[in-house]
Amino acid sequence: MSDSKWQELEQRLFLRTVNRVPVTLVRGQGVLAWDDEGKEYLDFVGGWAVNSLGHCPSVVVEALEKQARTLIQASNQFYTIPQVQLAQLLIEHSCLDRVFFCNSGVEANEGALKLARRYGKLRLNGAYEVVTTHSSFHGRTLAMTAATGQSKFQEPYIPLPDGFVNVDYNNVDAVKQATGQQTCAVILEPIQGEGGVNVPDDDYLRRVQSWCREKGILFILDEIQTGVGRTGTLFAYERYGVEPDIMTLAKGLGAGVPIGALLARENFSLFSPGEHGSTFGGNPLVCAAAYAGLQYIIDNDIPGEVERVGNYFMLRLDELKQQFDVVTEVRGRGLLIALEFSQEIADQLVLACVDRGLLVNKVRPNALRFMPPLIITEKDVDKAISILADVLTDKFQAHGAES
Ligand SMILES: Cc1ncc(COP(=O)(O)O)c(C=O)c1O
Secondary structure: OOHHHHHHHHHHOOOOOOOOOOOOOOEEEEEEEEEEOOOOOEEHHHHHHHHOOOEEOOHHHHHHHHHHOOOOOOOOOOOOOOHHHHHHHHHHOOOEEEEEEEOOOHHHHHHHHHHHHHHHHHHHHOOOOEEEEEOOOOOOHHHHHOEOOOHHHHHOOOOOOOEEOOOOOOOOHHHHOOOOOOOOEEEOOOOOOOOOOOOOOHHHHHHHHHHHHHHHHHEEOOOOOOOOOOOOOOOOOHHHHOOOOOEEOOOOHHHOOOEEEEEEEHOOOOOOOOOOOOOOOHHHHHHHHHHHHHHHHHHHHHHHHHHHHHHHHHHHHHHHHHHHOOEEEEEEEEEEEEEOOOOOHHHHHHHHHHHHOOOOEEEEOOEEEEOOOOOHHHHHHHHHHHHHHHHHHEEOOOOOOEO
16 A cells, blocks of 8 residues: 555545545556555456456557557548447447447446437337436436436435436336336346446346337346456346347446447437537547457457356355355356445455455445456456455454454
8 A cells, every 4th residue: 555645646636526545556467456666466446347358458458559550539520440340349249230439338328318218209209218226327427327226326416317217126016117108218237236236136137128128118238337248248138138229338348448339229220410429439549449359358258267267256255255254245247246244344345455465346335346357367366365364354253253
């Protein structure tokens, strides 16, 4: 842990939107990162599920270097090749037909819900309401704050834009009850990430999809956190046997660079030129990097590895649960995993792990979330488990109360 001048400067210069962990990261390679005092960390935060291939993966670095010397930005007034190549790869490997590129997850969701409103206007007599779920997270714009079913994000900004109904997650009847004449879509995360890594029942998505098809409303999946291999299949919808009408991606899609994507089935690709757009979206630099990263993930069956190593990680976390009474639950899929405790100790654990060289994320006051690079090995898992076990032993005797 370092207490550098950068941290003092940050305190003075920034709007207070985040409580940062006192580490100033200056370099990363693979699953490792280093701070400004040369201390090494095993990174199980992964840039919040962004660094799918770890820090500075050579395929992405090479693509960036090459593209930076060729063409960085051109605007969407013109055709550019890397964005078409990336679109082709995404369409070939998903159930969707058309794509729109933007720069972040929230923009992808905004685009998805604008598309849902076009659908409502053109096909459902002006229906505009979207059903979303409690504990969801869809991003930070005003509209996506309204879509995000968590009062802690909504309350500071009330009144919020109209047109969203938040209902319980993993409850098909709640979706049915919230559906009315004005409903044009349902948007769900296949597994809720920021809300605590909440895994729904196996048939939840399938039953919501059937309801949407029956009612003629759009079934939208926010795969911003779950997509691109994170849960052990290229997209989480494959695991649940459904096919969304619209899907949003970001985070791991860029393997470290900022990109978002909105994908839609042909029948719902209802934008006309000028109805939506982006200055930076789909720029050649970012698309070349994302293309190289995604091609690597597909060619090397990284989702298969995620499934294997993720299962191992869950088993090892279950061992911690057996050892320490304070650990109450291990949940997740692939490499999106939460460890829950009976006490609100996540902040303390994050700092204690940092001290021992492991970066982890607090997802709730009583839960940690792990979103490591998709390329971690069993050895990395063992190292993380050993640090977690040390930290828990320091604070809690195995099977004991707080010491
Ligand atoms: C499921 C989901 N949707 C949307 C977002 C927003 O993405 P961004 O922060 O890139 O705008 C996030 C970010 O955590 C997310 O996890």
